[in-house]
Amino acid sequence: MSMLPVAEAQDRLLSRAKPVRTIETVALPEAEGRVLAADVKAKLTQPPFDASAMDGYALRRDDAPEPGAKLRLIGTSSAGHGFEGVIGKGETVRIFTGAPVPSGADSVLLQEDTEKIEGGICTTFPVRLGQHIRPRGQDFVEGEVVLKAGTALDFSRLTVAAGMNHGTLEVWRKPVVALLATGDELLPPGSLPGPAQIIASSTFGIAALARKAGAEVFDLGIVPDDKAAISAAIGRAMQAEVDVIVTLGGASVGDHDLVQATLLGSGMKLDFWRIAMRPGKPLMVGSLGEVHVLGLPGNPVSSLVCGLLFLEPLIRKLASFPPVRRNATVEAAATLRANDQRQDYVRATLSRSSSGVLAAKPFVKQDSSMMKIFAEADCLIVRPPYAPELRAGSPCPVMLLRPDLLD
Ligand SMILES: Nc1nc2c(c(=O)[nH]1)N[C@H]1C(S)=C(S)[C@@H](COP(=O)(O)OP(=O)(O)OC[C@H]3O[C@@H](n4cnc5c(N)ncnc54)[C@H](O)[C@@H]3O)O[C@H]1N2
Numbered sequence: 001m002s003m004l005p006v007a008e009a010q011d012r013l014l015s016r017a018k019p020v021r022t023i024e025t026v027a028l029p030e031a032e033g034r035v036l037a038a039d040v041k042a043k044l045t046q047p048p049f050d051a052s053a054m055d056g057y058a059l060r061r062d063d064a065p066e067p068g069a070k071l072r073l074i075g076t077s078s079a080g081h082g083f084e085g086v087i088g089k090g091e092t093v094r095i096f097t098g099a100p101v102p103s104g105a106d107s108v109l110l111q112e113d114t115e116k117i118e119g120g121i122c123t124t125f126p127v128r129l130g131q132h133i134r135p136r137g138q139d140f141v142e143g144e145v146v147l148k149a150g151t152a153l154d155f156s157r158l159t160v161a162a163g164m165n166h167g168t169l170e171v172w173r174k175p176v177v178a179l180l181a182t183g184d185e186l187l188p189p190g191s192l193p194g195p196a197q198i199i200a201s202s203t204f205g206i207a208a209l210a211r212k213a214g215a216e217v218f219d220l221g222i223v224p225d226d227k228a229a230i231s232a233a234i235g236r237a238m239q240a241e242v243d244v245i246v247t248l249g250g251a252s253v254g255d256h257d258l259v260q261a262t263l264l265g266s267g268m269k270l271d272f273w274r275i276a277m278r279p280g281k282p283l284m285v286g287s288l289g290e291v292h293v294l295g296l297p298g299n300p301v302s303s304l305v306c307g308l309l310f311l312e313p314l315i316r317k318l319a320s321f322p323p324v325r326r327n328a329t330v331e332a333a334a335t336l337r338a339n340d341q342r343q344d345y346v347r348a349t350l351s352r353s354s355s356g357v358l359a360a361k362p363f364v365k366q367d368s369s370m371m372k373i374f375a376e377a378d379c380l381i382v383r384p385p386y387a388p389e390l391r392a393g394s395p396c397p398v399m400l401l402r403p404d405l406l407d
């Protein structure tokens with residue numbers, strides 16, 4: 001039985017994937033995690049006026065070059081309430097952080113560097129010309145392109161977008177991923193399973209992966225191993241104009257594995273089926289018109305590993321995000337035996353040795369139905385096809401399951 005190498009399967013899937021190019025206008029709070037579809041120009045200049053950077057006194061530097069200068073207090077400028085007059089020779093205005101610098105002033109002296117005297121202040125520190133003033137437009141000026149199309153919107157980009165006075169932003173539509181769990185034995189969590197029934201779990205992990213990668217999830221629920229039921233669910237996904245259909249289970253060769261046959265009957269073009277990997281061998285990839293179809297194996301760990309290797313990169317490409325960098329090299333904490341023809345993804349924990357080196361320790365049992373071990377794992381040790389024995393202490397390639405949690 002011929003099996004496609006993992007890298008070739010990934011390339012074939014991704015080379016066909018085109019980023020979604022429908023524009024949506026969304027309110028700023030909904031724009032987090034989205035990708036800009038157009039350049040964003042500043043609608044105003046920031047700061048809109050020369051502003052004080054400190055609480056203190058606005059003055060003319062020539063009036064107080066050295067400590068001991070006495071200045072007459074003629075008013076106050078606070079944020080939102082500027083001083084309308086002009087500062088003349090020997091005069092000062094009380095000023096607060098963010099307040100407009102009054103006309104005539106060219107510097108701000110910290111209040112800590114002054115002493116109050118009758119009718120004004122006496123300086124206790126030399127003044128440098130222009131100190132503690134933020135010039136108008138120091139941040140950005142009206143019409144300036146501050147965020148470019150293609151930028152992913154996170155906390156700092158949303159802040160500057162708001163600061164530029166944008167209440168809405170134009171972003172690419174999220175790819176929509178339909179999820180369908182198949183199997184007579186499956187029940188949703190919270191149900192009372194009968195003797196031959198189990199809980200459908202992998203939908204939740206795949207949905208979480210898909211959302212984190214930038215997709216909107218359309219849950220088609222659970223259908224029995226029945227061609228008409230599978231076909232009807234696929235029809236609902238097509239009608240909803242989803243970008244990707246993901247099926248869970250029924251991908252292998254058993255009498256009840258009907259997913260591929262049903263999809264072919266619905267007009268699916270099969271791209272490939274069966275990958276030289278463990279777990280996840282029965283993965284199937286095809287297309288229904290423009291819609292990508294991924295048939296994931298039923299075993300939860302197999303589904304999730306296929307999700308990490310195929311679904312996540314697909315969604316990120318459709319959503320205009322760069323791939324997640326999950327690959328790292330650590331040390332093997334145990335000796336790993338020589339591999340066969342399938343690329344092995346070995347569940348392992350990571351821990352730091354006393355010398356600070358990260359080492360991956362494989363779980364003894366690697367059955368692809370075992371969710372608990374997968375939840376405890378930090379990484380997958382990647383064992384290429386026909387890799388020779390890897391001795392404990394050797395460099396060891398891994399795929400990180402939670403790359404953002406690694407320091
Ligand atoms: N004769 C062969 N048998 C099998 C082969 C093979 O090559 N020849 N491949 C094996 C491999 S590898 C895998 S992986 C499994 C995958 O098979 P299916 O995709 O057809 O999965 P199912 O049979 O539907 O289910 C497998 C297992 O997983 C449970 N399951 C299904 N869906 C869910 C779900 N949504 N959440 C949790 N658990 C689920 C299901 O009850 C089964 O226990 O095939 C091997 N067989």
Ligand code: MOO
Pocket residue numbers: 277278279280281282297299302368369
């Ligand atoms: O390839 Mo299967 O995914 O080993 O259990």
